Amino acid sequence: MTTATGHKGTVSSICCYCGTGCGVRVTPQANGTVTVSGDEQHPANFGRLCSKGRTLGETTGKAALRLLRPTLRHGKDALPQPVSWDDALRTVGGKLAAAIREHGPDSVAFYLSGQLLTEDYYLFNKLARGLVGSNNIDTNSRLCMSSAVSGYKQTLGADAPPACYEDFDHAGCVFIAGANMAYAHPVLFRRLEAAKAANPALKIIVADPRRTDTASIADLYLPVLPGSDVALFHAMLNVMIWEELIDRDYIEQHTEGFAALRARLREFTPRAASELCGVHEDDIVTAARWFAGSPATLSCYTMGLNQYSNGSDKNAALIHLHLATGHIGKPGAGPFSLTGQPNAMGGREVGGLATVLPGHRDPADAAHRAEVAALWGVPQLPARPGLSAIEMFEAAAEGKIKVLWIACTNPAHSLPDQALVRKALEKVDCVIVQEAFAGTETLAFADIVLPAATWPEKDGSVTNSERRISRVRAALPPPRLAREDWRIVAGVARWLAADIAPERGRLFEFADAAAVFAEHAATTAGRDLDYSRLSYAILDAQGPQQWPFDGKVGRTRLYGDGVFPTASGRAQFLDLGWRPPADKVSAHFPIRLTTGRLRDHWHSMSRTALVPGLTRHVEEPQLAMHPRDMQRHRLQTGELVKVRNKRGAIWLPVQADDSLRAGVAFIPMHWGAAALGWQGVNALTSRALDPQSKQPELKLAAVSVEPAKLPWRATLLLRGEVPTLRPQLDALRAAFPYAVAVPVSLNGREHLRLRLAAATAPSSELLAELATRLLPADAMLAAFDDAARGILRRVWLQGREPLGFVLAGDVRADAALTAWLDGGEAPASLAALLSGQAAGASRARVVCACEGVREDAICAGIRRGLDVEGLKRELRCGTGCGSCVPELKRLCAA
Numbered sequence: 062m063t064t065a066t067g068h069k070g071t072v073s074s075i076c077c078y079c080g081t082g083c084g085v086r087v088t089p090q091a092n093g094t095v096t097v098s099g100d101e102q103h104p105a106n107f108g109r110l111c112s113k114g115r116t117l118g119e120t121t122g123k124a125a126l127r128l129l130r131p132t133l134r135h136g137k138d139a140l141p142q143p144v145s146w147d148d149a150l151r152t153v154g155g156k157l158a159a160a161i162r163e164h165g166p167d168s169v170a171f172y173l174s175g176q177l178l179t180e181d182y183y184l185f186n187k188l189a190r191g192l193v194g195s196n197n198i199d200t201n202s203r204l205c206m207s208s209a210v211s212g213y214k215q216t217l218g219a220d221a222p223p224a225c226y227e228d229f230d231h232a233g234c235v236f237i238a239g240a241n242m243a244y245a246h247p248v249l250f251r252r253l254e255a256a257k258a259a260n261p262a263l264k265i266i267v268a269d270p271r272r273t274d275t276a277s278i279a280d281l282y283l284p285v286l287p288g289s290d291v292a293l294f295h296a297m298l299n300v301m302i303w304e305e306l307i308d309r310d311y312i313e314q315h316t317e318g319f320a321a322l323r324a325r326l327r328e329f330t331p332r333a334a335s336e337l338c339g340v341h342e343d344d345i346v347t348a349a350r351w352f353a354g355s356p357a358t359l360s361c362y363t364m365g366l367n368q369y370s371n372g373s374d375k376n377a378a379l380i381h382l383h384l385a386t387g388h389i390g391k392p393g394a395g396p397f398s399l400t401g402q403p404n405a406m407g408g409r410e411v412g413g414l415a416t417v418l419p420g421h422r423d424p425a426d427a428a429h430r431a432e433v434a435a436l437w438g439v440p441q442l443p444a445r446p447g448l449s450a451i452e453m454f455e456a457a458a459e460g461k462i463k464v465l466w467i468a469c470t471n472p473a474h475s476l477p478d479q480a481l482v483r484k485a486l487e488k489v490d491c492v493i494v495q496e497a498f499a500g501t502e503t504l505a506f507a508d509i510v511l512p513a514a515t516w517p518e519k520d521g522s523v524t525n526s527e528r529r530i531s532r533v534r535a536a537l538p539p540p541r542l543a544r545e546d547w548r549i550v551a552g553v554a555r556w557l558a559a560d561i562a563p564e565r566g567r568l569f570e571f572a573d574a575a576a577v578f579a580e581h582a583a584t585t586a587g588r589d590l591d592y593s594r595l596s597y598a599i600l601d602a603q604g605p606q607q608w609p610f611d612g613k614v615g616r617t618r619l620y621g622d623g624v625f626p627t628a629s630g631r632a633q634f635l636d637l638g639w640r641p642p643a644d645k646v647s648a649h650f651p652i653r654l655t656t657g658r659l660r661d662h663w664h665s666m667s668r669t670a671l672v673p674g675l676t677r678h679v680e681e682p683q684l685a686m687h688p689r690d691m692q693r694h695r696l697q698t699g700e701l702v703k704v705r706n707k708r709g710a711i712w713l714p715v716q717a718d719d720s721l722r723a724g725v726a727f728i729p730m731h732w733g734a735a736a737l738g739w740q741g742v743n744a745l746t747s748r749a750l751d752p753q754s755k756q757p758e759l760k761l762a763a764v765s766v767e768p769a770k771l772p773w774r775a776t777l778l779l780r781g782e783v784p785t786l787r788p789q790l791d792a793l794r795a796a797f798p799y800a801v802a803v804p805v806s807l808n809g810r811e812h813l814r815l816r817l818a819a820a821t822a823p824s825s826e827l828l829a830e831l832a833t834r835l836l837p838a839d840a841m842l843a844a845f846d847d848a849a850r851g852i853l854r855r856v857w858l859q860g861r862e863p864l865g866f867v868l869a870g871d872v873r874a875d876a877a878l879t880a881w882l883d884g885g886e887a888p889a890s891l892a893a894l895l896s897g898q899a900a901g902a903s904r905a906r907v908v909c910a911c912e913g914v915r916e917d918a919i920c921a922g923i924r925r926g927l928d929v930e931g932l933k934r935e936l937r938c939g940t941g942c943g944s945c946v947p948e949l950k951r952l953c954a955a
Contacts, residue, residue: 077516080400082525087536094122111247112910128512129541154556160463166194168236173200175402178521180577181546196447207400208367211754212376218627222620224395231393234355239365245273272720272765274947288642289338297349306353308387315623357393368760372754384935390620415447419584449755455604457485468495473502474665474733477746487735500784501804530606632737643749650763677907682732685718701769709744713800739801770820778866795859808884822851844939854895876903911941
C-alpha cells in the first residue's frame with residue numbers, strides 16, 4: 062500500500078460514499094484537484110468503482126462551494142460574521158459551559174455522521190461523555206443501521222456481521238431482502254453478477270416492494286409489501302420446519318429459544334402469511350426450499366429492513382433462518398447487513414451512538430461505564446440514558462436542548478417529520494454546524510459555523526461492512542481555514558476544560574490522528590471486536606485488516622465454532638409476533654409511499670451534485686406510481702400532483718412505473734428542501750420509532766395523491782454553479798407551492814434548472830423579478846413577451862451561443878431550448894419556437910454516466926441489432942462502473 066508523505070504523489074485511501082469501503086488511488090494535481098482510480102490491491106473492490114467513486118476527483122477544487130472560515134451570528138435574525146478560529150473555539154466552549162452550568166449537562170447534545178472518520182467520532186464521544194458529562198450523542202447512523210445493530214445483538218450477542226465479501230464467491234443461494242444493491246452498493250452487486258456468471262447454479266432471491274435493478278438478476282422475485290418482512294421470514298421458517306429442512310443438530314448444540322418460536326410459527330403458514338406480505342404462497346415455499354437446501358446461503362439486507370418501526374424484528378427474523386439451517390460461520394453463508402455510510406461501522410465501534418460506549422460496551426452497564434472511565438482517567442461516566450436522534454430533536458423542540466452541535470450531516474434534509482425538525486432547530490439557543498459544503502439546508506439554522514476538511518483532505522481510518530479497517534489518507538491540504546474534524550473537537554474541548562474542569566484538558570492533547578487511533582484501539586482490548594494491537598504502522602505496512610485482529614491477522618468470518626458472545630455462549634431465537642408498520646393506509650391516505658436511492662447520487666447530494674455527469678440519469682424529482690394506480694386516480698404521466706399526509710405535503714410530477722407493485726409509490730430520498738423549495742420528501746416520512754433500536758420509519762408513509770391544480774407554469778435554465786445560484790432565488794421560490802431548483806448538466810457544463818407552478822399567474826412585479834434576478838452580465842437578450850397575458854419568453858445569448866432562458870406562462874419551448882443548450886442544433890427561427898409556431902427536438906436521458914451515453918444512441922444501436930455486449934463494444938456504455946448494465950438489458954429486452 063502506498064503511504065502519504067506530505068501532499069505530493071499518489072496516496073491510497075478509501076471512497077467516502079457507501080459502506081462497501083472501496084480502495085482508491087488519489088493523485089493531487091497542480092490546480093488543486095485530484096484524479097481518482099480504483100485501488101487494485103484493496104480487498105473490498107480490487108480496483109472496481111461505481112459511477113460516484115469514479116468521479117470523486119470532480120468534487121474537489123471547488124473552493125467557491127466550500128465553507129472556508131468560521132462564522133458567528135449574534136441573534137437568530139442577524140447575518141453571520143466571519144471570526145477567527147480562536148474566537149470560534151472560545152465561543153463554542155463558552156456556550157457549552159454556560160449551558161452546563163445553567164441547565165445541566167443534558168442540555169447539550171451532539172448529532173454526528175457515519176461519514177466522520179473513527180478518530181473524529183472518538184474525540185466527539187470523549188468530549189460528550191468524558192467532559193460535558195452527557196450521553197446525548199447520536200449519529201445519522203441511527204437512521205440507517207441501528208436496527209441491524211439491534212438484530213445482531215439480540216440474536217448473536219454482538220454487533221458483528223459474521224460474513225464477508227468473499228462469501229459472494231462461495232454461496233449457493235443469495236437472499237437479498239430490502240436492499241437495492243445495484244444502486245446502493247454497486248461494487249458488491251458487480252461481484253454478485255460475477256459470482257452468478259461463474260456459477261449459473263447459484264440461486265438469487267430478491268424480496269422488495271419494487272422490482273429494482275437488483276431484481277434483474279433474481280431467479281425468484283418476491284414483491285413483498287412494505288414493512289411485512291417478518292411475516293415472509295416466519296412463513297419461510299414454517300416451511301423449513303414442516304418439510305424437515307432445518308438443522309436440528311445445530312439448533313440443539315448452538316442455540317436457545319427455538320421451541321417458543323416454533324410454537325409461534327404455527328400460525329404463519331404460507332397461505333396466512335401471503336395475505337400479510339403480498340407474496341404468493343408457492344413463491345414463499347420455493348424461497349424456503351432454496352434457502353435451506355443450498356450448501357451455503359448468504360443473505361444481504363439494509364434499509365428496506367432497517368428503516369421501520371419493526372426493523373429490529375425483521376432483522377432478527379431473517380437471522381433466525383440462518384440459525385435454523387446452520388447457514389452461518391462457514392464460507393458462503395451468514396446474515397450480512399450492508400452498511401449504508403462509509404464509517405457507520407466505525408462509529409458503532411467507538412461509541413458514536415447514544416446506546417453504545419467504546420469497544421461495543423453498554424452505557425446502561427455500570428461496569429462498562431467504569432471501564433471506560435478508567436481508560437479515560439475520569440471519575441465516572443454519566444449514567445442517565447442519552448437521547449437517540451429523533452428523541453434529541455423532540456427534546457430540542459420542547460426547549461430542553463440549549464446547545465446542539467451538528468457535524469457532517471444535514472438533519473434539515475435527512476430526518477423524518479421535517480416540520481418537527483425545523484421547529485427544533487429554531488428553538489435551540491445555539492446551533493453549531495460543523496460542515497464542509499456551502500448550501501446544505503441545515504446551515505440556514507446555524508448560529509456558529511465551523512468549516513471542516515473533507516475527503517481527500519483528512520487522515521484517519523474507517524471500517525466497512527465486512528469489519529475491515531482501512532486508512533484514509535490526505536492527498537490535499539484543507540482549503541483556506543478549514544480544519545480536520547478531530548482537531549476542531551480537540552480545540553473546543555480544551556477551551557471547555559479550562560472553564561469547567563481544567564484537569565481534563567490533557568485528555569484532548571494529541572499530536573496526530575495516529576495517536577487518537579491508538580487510544581481508541583486500546584479501548585477494544587478483550588472485547589468481541591478486539592483490535593487493540595492494530596496500528597497505523599500495521600495498516601500502512603500490511604494493508605486493511607478485519608476485526609477481531611490478533612496482532613498478525615484479522616478473522617475473516619465469525620462464529621465458525623458455534624460459540625456466540627452471549628451469556629450462555631448460544632445464539633438466541635426470539636419469540637417474535639407480527640407488528641404492522643406504524644403508518645397504516647386508510648381511505649384518506651391509501652398509498653404506501655416508500656423512499657430509496659438513485660443510482661448516481663448520495664444522501665442530500667452536497668457532493669454528488671457537484672459532478673455534472675451524475676445529474677443526467679435522473680435530473681428532477683418525481684413521484685413514481687404503478688400505472689393502475691395512476692388510472693384509478695385519473696393521472697397522466699408528467700402531471701403535477703400533490704402528495705400529502707397528516708405531517709406535510711409536497712408537489713411533484715408523477716411518472717408511471719410498473720416496477721412498483723400496485724398501491725406502492727416511490728420518491729428518491731435525495732430531494733430535500735434545497736431542491737423542492739419546501740421541506741422535501743421527509744416532510745412526509747414518519748418519526749415512529751422501533752422500540753429496540755430507536756430507528757425511525759423512514760421507509761413507509763401512508764399518503765394521498767391528487768392533481769395539484771396548479772396550471773400556471775414557469776421554467777428557468779441558466780449556466781452556473783447551483784449552490785451559488787440557488788440562494789439568490791430562495792425568496793422568490795417561497796412564493797410558489799411548487800418551486801424545484803436542481804442542477805442540470807448540459808453540454809458538459811453545470812446549469813441551474815428552476816421550475817415553478819401556481820394556481821394563478823403571479824403579479825407583474827414577481828414576473829419581472831423572475832426575468833431579471835439572475836440576468837447574466839453582458840448577455841444579449843431575445844425577448845418575446847406577451848404582457849397582456851402575463852407571458853414571458855426570454856433567451857439569454859452570448860454571441861450565437863445560448864446561456865439560458867426563462868419561460869413563464871408558456872413553457873412549450875422548454876424541451877427544444879434545453880436541447881439547444883445541450884449542444885443541439887439552433888432553432889431555425891427563435892421567434893417561431895418561442896411563440897409556439899414551430900416545434901424543436903428534445904434531448905435524451907443519459908443512461909451510462911461513466912461514458913455519457915444517451916438513451917437515444919442506445920436505442921438506435923439496438924435497432925441495428927446490437928445486444929448488450931455489442932453496445933459495450935460500439936458505444937462503450939456499461940464498460941466503466943457497470944451500473945447501467947441492468948438498464949441496458951431492459952432496453953434490449955423491450
